[in-house]
Amino acid sequence: MSHPWRNGTQVLSIAGDNSDYSDCNDSTDVLLTNNIIEHPQVSQSQAELDVIKLAQSHFTSQALLAAIRVGALDVLAASHDGDMASMSVDEIIAKIQTRDSAAVVNRDALFRCLRLLCTSGVIKETINCAYETAYSLTQMGRLLHQRPGRKGDTSSMASFVLHWSEIPLWNAWSELPDYVAGKCSSPVNHMADDDASRKSFDGDVPPFDRANGISASDYYKKNQASCTHRNAVARYASSKEITSILSAMQSSSALNESKIAEKTVVDVGGGYGCLIHAIKTSMPTVGRCYCLDLPGVIDDAILINDSSNDHKITATFVQGNMFDPSTIPPCDIIITKHVLCDFSDEDVLRALRAFHESLSHGGKLVIMDAVLPNGSDLNSKWNAAISFDVLLMLTGRRGERSRLEWSNLGQRAGFVLEDVLPTSSVTVDLAILSRI
Template identity: 25%
Template sequence: MEQSVNKIAHEDDASLGLIRAMHVCQPFSLPFVVRALIKLGVPDILVEAGPHVELTATEIASRIVTPSGRAPDPGNLDRLLRVLASHNFLRASLNSENHDETKYGLSLGGGLQYFASNNGRSLAPFLLLSAAPVSMRSFQFLHETVLDPSVESAVHALGMKTWEYAQKHPEELGNLVDPAMGGTSALVMPILLEKYTGFEGLGSLVDVGGGIGETLALILSMYPQLRGINFDQPHVVPKGVRVTGLEHVGGSFLETCPQGDAVFMKWILHDWSDEECVCILKNIYRALPPHGKVVNLDVVLPDVVDSSLKTQCGFKFDVMMMTLFQGKERSLSQFRKIAADAGFMRVEIMVAVAELTLLEFHKS
């Protein structure tokens, strides 16, 4: 009886190991396939078609509009779509009318819909930032960070730190940051605000490292009684969103922090070393009242390694931080250590949203 190629390979443990190794030899295929489909508008096309509709590559290609008017090639488009289907980003089935064609549709929990534009609620800008040529150059020197932890890979690749490069070269990197952070906030924050009620009863909230203030604006939309203070670098805040109750303040959180009843941070501490985090948290500690707290949204790594999707995502983010910023993702015990070193008495886990976990650091 004829056996499938996949079944034969999976029956051989040595082959499994070799297949796993070959996966590592193709590190950029998946993200760059998604990037290409974003550039072609395919996630939007599939979302607009609806969750129960399946389209062939020819049908999808006919709906792609390019600035130059060039017609996409359905054959090459199909080759990209089947990569995503093999990773469960899409569902795939043979076309009943033509068995030489495959039909594709959004799969439940697949994730491709999060790369559609969706009025700014999208991971597309974050992927474009992660896959930017500047980011890719830094990964070429990842081994150097192992040999000398005092210098991140980005310095070897770019001649300067990532944030410095972003400020000096906005067209290559800097202009990608705010849309990337805004897109993730627009996806994560509505879910967080449904689960977390810790902003109730506060009079003022400082968003430390809040970019142009999109995250704080979302919080204020649910808690209009709050006085919101968006705190970021002086060159960032002039671009800030204008919302009732939201004030933009420029400065460096390595030096100071505006006063408020509580401080919110999303994806900030992972950019910095332990020593720098303690410095940041000490500045925040001084700015908070005795009953004040830090509301910190970050990846929290497990103490024991497992192969879950969430753990894989966390560890990959950790390597990205090591490469680009000399920062790192942390476990709960590591968060408790830097919080205690800054004077905070306790750290509590509140809620989890996707790969992120919200922690509260309390002064008392």
């Protein structure tokens, strides 16, 4: 399976390695006849197998969580004569207990979970010289290895599993059917710590809040360990995004270095300034660069950048508010990454109008969110942006928008959507709007 961050087309066949739609040439083909969408035909038995596989996807994600939590993947990643180790279940357990003498491992349960993970390509089984089944990590498995003392580091994707399969988020998925059915379910409320939060429940409460009695943002503020995993996911994605954004900009006719030379650029909601710093560093002829964010974030950003003695050289930090044009420096280009997806259409319109006031005539707004495909692009393909959009809904955030939605919103605020450039990162596209 392709590595998602490296997949330029941003769509992968959901069929995976084992499924074989043998009686159609291309599983992505969709025929449009008289406005009726016909999906490629597959045999009844293949379709049945696919339904079973789909309905049990969570079996694997929980087995994966178990293997990561118990440390089995880390043990397997331990170097062994320069190669990745291949170990029997008993050897894995012995290693886990060498690392942590108090560790208790259910041998039978681990064995069965490892076997399941072999079927999904995370580990592979072989026979060792003692004629026992031995396990080793595949390329996917190696991505899930956490280096000792570096939990949450940006080279490991274990945080994706630890964050997405953690109980509060897991329970939120269980609330989804009632949420879709418009039912007002009674919240579990075991995490709510005051009456006010209990009373706030109504039919519009997102699934996370229903399941946990607390909003996702409050939950992650209060639970440091959960927040660490969530931040690690964001850091991993961000580290891939910046490289892919730079490469998409450099190869685009609208945003390459010659087009943005001497232009003033503001990163709205720019956080700690990593993206604007990377732009200025890789395209040094760009004009003045600003990182604008809310006052508390900018205070932290200045502290962090002062201590790292790095970002402050290339960008000016500005305390501002995207809804208030008087706080946005006059500029030629506004970029904004993963900010507008949190806001309603009404709020986005207010922000776009403020951007319009701050931009020079013909200036550009580059919205860096995942842009959802319109229409039939979705059929029978896995699409990360579509999945992330449902995750955003689960936690009460507005969600991703399609090309058409950006075009319509932009038009109402005095912009025309020029282009949407994909990047090699599935979490971000560049929607380029021109101020008219």
